[in-house]
Amino acid sequence: MIAAERYRRIWRTVARIPRGRVATYGQIADLAGLGRGARLVGRALRCLPPDSGVPWHRVVNASGRISLPPGSEARERQQALLAAEDVAVVGGRIDLGRYRWASLDEVLWRPD
DNA sequence: GTCTTGACTAAGC
DNA sequence: GGCTTAGCCAAGA
Numbered sequence: 001m002i003a004a005e006r007y008r009r010i011w012r013t014v015a016r017i018p019r020g021r022v023a024t025y026g027q028i029a030d031l032a033g034l035g036r037g038a039r040l041v042g043r044a045l046r047c048l049p050p051d052s053g054v055p056w057h058r059v060v061n062a063s064g065r066i067s068l069p070p071g072s073e074a075r076e077r078q079q080a081l082l083a084a085e086d087v088a089v090v091g092g093r094i095d096l097g098r099y100r101w102a103s104l105d106e107v108l109w110r111p112d
Numbered sequence: 113g114t115c116t117t118g119a120c121t122a123a124g125c
Numbered sequence: 126g127g128c129t130t131a132g133c134c135a136a137g138a
Contacts, residue, residue, distance in 0.1 A: 003135070025120055036133055042119035043135065059119080067119040074119080 006034060010044040017058040020085045021101040022094055024062050042067065057081040064096040 009032040016031075017023050029037040045056045057078040061067045068075035070092070079089045087099050097103065 006135095026122095029120085034134095036121085037135090038120040039118065039134060040120090045119055056119085061119080062121055069119090078119095 006032070006037070006040065007044045007047070009033065010041050011048065011052070011054050014041075014045070014054050014056060014059060017055055017101050019055075020087060020099070022058045022060050022064075022082070022087060022096070022099045023101040024096070025059060025067070026062060027101070028059060055081075058085075058101075060094055060096075064094040066092050066094075 010028060013028050013032040014023075023031075025038040025041040026036075028041045029035065032041075034040060041059065045054075045059060048054055048056055066075055066078055066089075068078060075092075079092070082089050082094070087094060097105070
């Protein structure tokens with residue numbers, strides 16, 4: 001599989017994150033079939049054009065934190081976009097137990 | 113070809 | 126909670 005296809009898979013997976021939810025880099029990599037390619041997800045998002053329509057702001061690291069340098073413009077943008085979706089970002093932190101896409105809660109509550 | 117650098121993560125203090 | 130280390134893998138130098 002070539003790199004460009006993996007990028008597309010990542011972008012497509014990120015695009016599936018519902019509004020008001022977040023996912024981790026590792027989760028995206030896993031769903032995209034890349035296994036341990038968490039860093040690759042970050043790289044794919046970095047190369048993403050600003051007007052792509054991909055909700056890159058719904059991707060955070062495993063600690064529920066924004067993996068962008070403090071004070072950077074991109075970080076501020078991500079926080080603002082999340083807040084606009086009613087996702088609480090307190091001190092750069094997000095409650096994964098509450099906002100994580102396909103969290104344990106969601107799986108348990110999903111009817112068979 | 114190698115070496116370094118990350119929008120990462122899990123494990124171990 | 127934080128800090129280190131060791132894996133990870135693609136891009137750039």
